[in-house]
Amino acid sequence: MGVSDGEVAVALDVGGTGMKCALVSADGVVRHAERHPTDAGRGPDAVVETILAVAEGLAGKARADGLTPNALGIVVPGVVDEARGVAVWSANVGFRDVPLRDLAFTRLGLPTALGHDVRAGGLAEARLGAGRDGGHVLFVAIGTGIAAAHVVAGSAATGAHGAAGELGHILVRPDGPACGCGRPGCLEAIASASAVARRYAELVGAASDGGSAQAPAPGRTMVTAADVAARAAAGEQVATRVWREAVEALADGLATGQALFDVETIVLGGGLAQAGAGLFDPLRAALRDRLTFHREPRLVPAVLGDEAGCLGAALLALDQMETP
Amino acid sequence: MGVSDGEVAVALDVGGTGMKCALVSADGVVRHAERHPTDAGRGPDAVVETILAVAEGLAGKARADGLTPNALGIVVPGVVDEARGVAVWSANVGFRDVPLRDLAFTRLGLPTALGHDVRAGGLAEARLGAGRDGGHVLFVAIGTGIAAAHVVAGSAATGAHGAAGELGHILVRPDGPACGCGRPGCLEAIASASAVARRYAELVGAASDGGSAQAPAPGRTMVTAADVAARAAAGEQVATRVWREAVEALADGLATGQALFDVETIVLGGGLAQAGAGLFDPLRAALRDRLTFHREPRLVPAVLGDEAGCLGAALLALDQMETP
Numbered sequence: 001m002g003v004s005d006g007e008v009a010v011a012l013d014v015g016g017t018g019m020k021c022a023l024v025s026a027d028g029v030v031r032h033a034e035r036h037p038t039d040a041g042r043g044p045d046a047v048v049e050t051i052l053a054v055a056e057g058l059a060g061k062a063r064a065d066g067l068t069p070n071a072l073g074i075v076v077p078g079v080v081d082e083a084r085g086v087a088v089w090s091a092n093v094g095f096r097d098v099p100l101r102d103l104a105f106t107r108l109g110l111p112t113a114l115g116h117d118v119r120a121g122g123l124a125e126a127r128l129g130a131g132r133d134g135g136h137v138l139f140v141a142i143g144t145g146i147a148a149a150h151v152v153a154g155s156a157a158t159g160a161h162g163a164a165g166e167l168g169h170i171l172v173r174p175d176g177p178a179c180g181c182g183r184p185g186c187l188e189a190i191a192s193a194s195a196v197a198r199r200y201a202e203l204v205g206a207a208s209d210g211g212s213a214q215a216p217a218p219g220r221t222m223v224t225a226a227d228v229a230a231r232a233a234a235g236e237q238v239a240t241r242v243w244r245e246a247v248e249a250l251a252d253g254l255a256t257g258q259a260l261f262d263v264e265t266i267v268l269g270g271g272l273a274q275a276g277a278g279l280f281d282p283l284r285a286a287l288r289d290r291l292t293f294h295r296e297p298r299l300v301p302a303v304l305g306d307e308a309g310c311l312g313a314a315l316l317a318l319d320q321m322e323t324p
Numbered sequence: 325m326g327v328s329d330g331e332v333a334v335a336l337d338v339g340g341t342g343m344k345c346a347l348v349s350a351d352g353v354v355r356h357a358e359r360h361p362t363d364a365g366r367g368p369d370a371v372v373e374t375i376l377a378v379a380e381g382l383a384g385k386a387r388a389d390g391l392t393p394n395a396l397g398i399v400v401p402g403v404v405d406e407a408r409g410v411a412v413w414s415a416n417v418g419f420r421d422v423p424l425r426d427l428a429f430t431r432l433g434l435p436t437a438l439g440h441d442v443r444a445g446g447l448a449e450a451r452l453g454a455g456r457d458g459g460h461v462l463f464v465a466i467g468t469g470i471a472a473a474h475v476v477a478g479s480a481a482t483g484a485h486g487a488a489g490e491l492g493h494i495l496v497r498p499d500g501p502a503c504g505c506g507r508p509g510c511l512e513a514i515a516s517a518s519a520v521a522r523r524y525a526e527l528v529g530a531a532s533d534g535g536s537a538q539a540p541a542p543g544r545t546m547v548t549a550a551d552v553a554a555r556a557a558a559g560e561q562v563a564t565r566v567w568r569e570a571v572e573a574l575a576d577g578l579a580t581g582q583a584l585f586d587v588e589t590i591v592l593g594g595g596l597a598q599a600g601a602g603l604f605d606p607l608r609a610a611l612r613d614r615l616t617f618h619r620e621p622r623l624v625p626a627v628l629g630d631e632a633g634c635l636g637a638a639l640l641a642l643d644q645m646e647t648p
Contacts, residue, residue: 079617089617134484135484136483136484148584150584152481157476157585158586159460159585159586159587160458160459160460160586160587160588160619161586161588161618161619162586163586163617163618163619164584164585164586165584165586166583166584166586166618167583167584169583169616169617169618170494170579170580170583170584171496171576171579171580171614172495172498173498174496174497174498174576181616181617182616183614183616252495252498255494255495256494256495256580257584259490259491259493259494260472260474260488260489260490260491260494260581260584260585261481261483261488261584262482262483262484262485262486262487262488262489262490263483263484264484264485290495290507292493292505292506292507293403293413293487293493293505294485294487294490294493295484295485295487
């Protein structure tokens, strides 16, 4: 079955805090967008009910606007088994083995695809965004954590158990700080936005006997990674060090990704990627240093912003309409 | 076009030292096998001529035996652009941008596939060998170097430029020894068979003032990685240390692979994998330690031995016959 004018996918990107939702036509154009709180603290059953109600509402909105909702795409974080349509494990949302695809199909009667938020975001960046010109794309989202999606020929690798792309949990510093996953030295523990902010606070705290003019008092508000980037750009010593450590760890992680995947384009998304030239210039140089026999990939910022996951959910929904 | 009884692929696995060659039927059965020296010192033109002559000879042998050679598969080491059929860069064989597929097609008139030796070996192990029961397989060849092939649904990932799978050149020890590629701390510089042998020789040399009863004189014959494994199994102190360092680096590398690829089965091939339980027992334990939220892959030895690459070359040849 193909798709025609007036047909739209209902797309939901469910995060720990909020849901980004849209009606998207086959050419990737967003016809309508809305956002809802996830309110994950209510527990998984309530979150599922909200997802289904929001999806129903969107389908109704489409019909009211003279559009035909013909498919539903939902993406969630964590471990997602796309093939079985099961949210295996999502700490942020509180899901554990939730058969979300079947639940949604039962409720809405629309063919439904369940996907992974970062893989869906990578899919959207690779097909509609910054990776559009490259057949082999590695999308890396750097925010509270770090995760990646490897997209080849318009399809994101899922892995055997829906857990592929965990670039945040590759070892880059054997003697590095503990990661939330329980292991030391993961990329995420050094180069995620939260790790950058945490490391800066630690060092400024440690240097408060006189090392830094900006040393705040204990109990201070923690600076963000964006603050650290700005202070590094302004030449502040501790910020420069923390930023350089993060950039070098990130370059190590991307070099490992390039050694294994050999892509044409690496697209960086998430909050940290908004640091612009302050990130991309030193990161390109550090990555170039690490590539010996490999072709250097293009390293570009994501362009779809926080809508990438929702657009990817729409692509997953539309793709299944194209499959016989 | 399908394949029928009596039809065989002509398959060549070209290495720096020798060529493993065979006639292989569609069910993966080797009907005839032969080996030839590569004699790479003669230069790339002479090696190409030998490859073509050997392939012609094999096709003639097939016909003489009442078989029909219907396709040719050639695999070489280094960087191989499968899509264009070009051996981009093979240090061992001396190739640089050799359009081997077209040269072979012109000479033999058979549909020809050019592939990469380790990716072809992985393909064979995944489809005919140790990975047969798992849809997502990571094949890791550990010999003089370390390289990998990620096989999903019976097809090995090539990357955008034919350079995917370079597991030997991922960073595992930032303060580790220099790798042949020019960077420090690559997996290959610590856990390849040659790295194990070299490290042992270094330590025994350094300890020769009294540290080790077995310290040989300078100018001694270097022990092999297999010797180190055997001495470690016998409780020899330096060997135990070197072996443990290699196993831990290897576990870090495999954990990175699992984080990114999420496979069902990791197949270890190459010389080092022949260490058996002395490798697999501690490696399984070390890998398990490193996996937190991920599913543990099966970790198994390759079963096709040094014929894997040649069988993979045959699969590549046969696959193109199945493609319309």
